[in-house]
Amino acid sequence: MKNLACGCPGSNVRTIEKPATENTATGKVASELRQWPTQLHLVPPSAPWLQNAHLLIAADCAPFAYGDFHRDFIKGKVLVNACPKLDDTSPYLDKLTAILKHNDIQSLTVTIMEVPCCRGLAMLAKQALEASGKDIPFEVAILGVDGERRS
Template sequence: MKNLACGCPGSHVRTIEKKSCTSQEASGRIASELRQWPTQLALVPPTAPWLQNANLLIAADCTPFAYAEFHRDFIKDKVLVNACPKLDDCGPYVEKLTQIFTHNDIQSVTITIMEVPCCRGMVMVVKQALEASGKDIPVEVVVIGVDGERRNGS
């Protein structure tokens, strides 16, 4: 990871405490399920405390925008990292995920990708990182259609 010359406060690692909210049902608003910051894979330190014993959600960047219930169905009770396998150089992602898998007792990995072919690159990145780490972690792949519908899980 490159050091940011500005020391950007947006890169500061944070745990987000969830408040019990009963007004959610009354207002009709869905509460955020995000449990940590940052989420961009390039910014996540491999030794961030919230990675230890985590159920890891690795989301291709477009999936939360396409799937309306993303917080409720995917982020809840998981630690989120996101990246784009098409627009980004994936080599550093393999290295970062290898470090995350090596230094933490990750319990499970869920990968959300879009149905477009370029998104399959995210699955390959995770498989390469798992192989390099020597860990055997259960992986689920969920495909989201461009129409916002869940296509499958594997």
């Protein structure tokens, strides 16, 4: 594991190897998370799991509001998460642009909540994609505070 300047072991970059998952008779749903860390501030653009990834950028609240988030969004993707309202987003445009430029990202999906402050995350992702010069599939999924998908 690579040690980061902050010295926090929770910030170490990790790939999480898992066998294929299915819902079992117990009803327990397995996590689809494939890497660590997920917080955008902590993800280095050179993380090995970004290469050839289908990238998911999730607003921090989205997985809590949408019950099937792992199955419908994380499965088969690499997740980074952020909050456009509470985070210092000033480095996000450069970081996302670097991630897109330096990795062969296959697709970009952004999950945001229907609340107005969340739209900033989708705008940042779109600006980063444009700045990267890449032409990859781009989707924004809007989730309702009631747990329903709006788009």
